[in-house]
Amino acid sequence: MAVEKGHRILMVSDFFYPNFGGVENHIYYLSQCLLKLGHKVVVMTHAYGNRSGVRYMTNGLKVYYVPWRPFLMQNTLPTFYGTLPVMRTILIRERISLVHGHQAFSTLCHEALMHSRTMGYKVVFTDHSLYGFADVGSIHMNKVLQFTLADVSQAICVSHTSKENTVLRSGLPPEKVFVIPNAVDTAMFKPAPERPSSNEIVIVVISRLVYRKGADLLVEVIPEVSRLYPNVRFIVGGDGPKRVRLEEMREKHSLQDRVEMLGAVPHARVRSILISGHIFLNSSLTEAFCIAILEAASCGLLTVSTRVGGVPEVLPDDMIVLAEPDPGDMVQAISKAISLLPTIDPQLMHNRMKKLYSWHDVARRTEIVYDRALRCSNQNLLDRLSRYLSCGALAGKIFCLVMIVDFLLWCLLQLWKPAGDIEEVPEYIPFHQDGEILQSFNADQNSA
Structure with missing residues (x-):
């Protein structure tokens, strides 16, 4: 077809x-829906274990697992120019007509x-996290983000709080940043036919223990x-x-x-x-x-x-009880939730x-957002460098040097x-049935 x-x-x-x-699920589900809307979607990520090269997922979603290994927290080691070829x-x-990058922490x-801007492609960036302004790590990340987004076509944030945070950190004009929330595959996350016994109240925590x-x-x-509640x-x-601290507790x-520790939970088991x-x-x-709240x-x-970040925006007030990140306030919130259970x-x-x-x-x-990004005017290298110069007295000059070297390397690649001489792939994708395309996520998770 x-x-x-x-x-x-x-x-x-x-x-x-x-x-x-959350980022992984967002990319997967968004890609599947864009495929159904008639767009071509390709994913590029680094190799995971023996998973390297080109793989196909549900509905012909093509994934390039480039031969870079994770260095820290599933991030690749920064190379600046190593990924250009x-x-x-x-x-x-x-x-490709447009590049969509995800997550500020992703090298x-x-x-x-x-590289995409150097080659003249339109780019969109989605920020999935919040960062501070005071600690060393956040200051470093914010400067990197300012550099990356200096020449971005459009940006997306998953909540209004996230938008404010990204605009402050990167210096992006607010009119370039759009708020598009995450979502949930409700066909995959359905309630049990019968509610668990009311004699016992079960509180579930599914999260990275960090x-x-x-x-x-x-x-x-x-x-x-x-x-308080036996x-x-x-x-x-x-x-x-x-996890060690929880085990000790x-x-x-x-x-x-009364406290069952399950360890790492595959996404396919989350509903159960x-x-x-x-x-x-x-x-x-x-x-x-926080997609976990939606699930x-x-x-x-x-x-x-x-009550942190964009969480208050996620659910209506009658579906969530919010508390300050304080043990006493959280205990009170849990007590209130227990009293509300009969009404749920x-x-x-x-x-x-x-x-x-x-x-x-x-x-x-x-x-x-893609349509708006593709309507943005193209600029030559000198016009783009002026944006990087505005990132700071010293940092701006460094950013300009990085982009000039990137441009020269690209020109060398064009000659070499x-x-x-690069063969284009055939314009065909596997046929898939109409209907709920997201039902097959479990099959992708359980495949090799």
């Missing part, structure tokens, strides 16, 4: 399947956007809630460096029979864990959006969450989520291997 007329998009990020998380080859082979994303996700708060909250049991799914307070509970607990210290609400769970109808909550969030709606709104 020939590809319909539409955009030709290259999604780039260090974070993609077989790794699991392979990036150029992919762009020409796939006849591959930053390098891809830099400082940013508030694992230290859980260490203080779980014992206090267990003391009929409450906790299920904790996830792994990370803070469980031993110290003799809660082995959620529907065994009544309340979903999110203790994050910073969060741009829990779609399964009919009442959510208790810290899981199926009604699921039906509301179907109307509130849809990946197809996200794809259509993203499509509008002209675009006409």
Whole structure:
């Protein structure tokens, strides 16, 4: 079946399947819906273990696992120019018209956007996280983001709080930044046919057990809630460096029979864990959006969450109880949630989520951003360098030097291997049935 007329998009990020998380899910679901809208979508990420080269996922989603290995937290080692040859080859082979980078923490994303602008491609960036302004790591990341986004065509944030954060960190004009939230596949996250027994209240936590996700708060909250409510049991799914502290807490307070530690949970198992509970607990210290809250609400769970970042924007007030990131306030919020449980109808909550969030709606709104990006005027190198100079007295000059070297290397590549010598891929994709294309995500997760 020939590809319909539409955009030709290259999604780039260090974070993609077989790794699991909010960014990975966002790229996958958005790509699947864009394919259904008639666009061509290709994903570029780094190699994962023995997963290298070109792979195909559901509905002909093509993934380039370039032979770069993760260096830190699934990020590749910054090379500045090492990815330029392979990036150029992919762009020409796939006849890409627009590059879409994801996540400010992704090295591959930053390098891809830099090279794409050098080669004259329109670029869109989606920021999925919030960063501060005071610590050394955030100051460094904010400067990198300012460099990357100095010449970006359009940007997307997943919440209004995230937009404010990105504009302040990068210096982007607010009119260039659009808010498009995440979504949830409600067909995959359905409530249980019957609600779990009311004799026991189960609170579910599914999260990476790291400082940013508030694992230290859980260490203080779980014992206090267990003391106040003898009929409450906790299920904790996830792994990370803070898991040891939770294990120690469980031993110290003799809660082995009331706190179940599951370890790392495959995404295909998340629903089966959620529907065994009544309340979903999110203790994050910073969060741009939090897809996990959507998945829990779609399964009919009442959510208790810290009031941080973009979380207050995610759900209506009657579907979530918010608390300050303080153990005492969180215990009070859990107590309030327990008292509200008799009023919660899981199926009604699921039906509301179907109307509130849809990946197809996200794809259509993203499509509008692509249209705007492609209408942006092309600028020559000198005009683009003026943008980088505005990034700071010293940093601006360094950024200009980096881009001049990138431009010269690209010119050398043009001479060494002209675009006409790079074979373009055939314009065909596998046939797929109409209907719910997202149902097959489990099959992708369970494949080799």
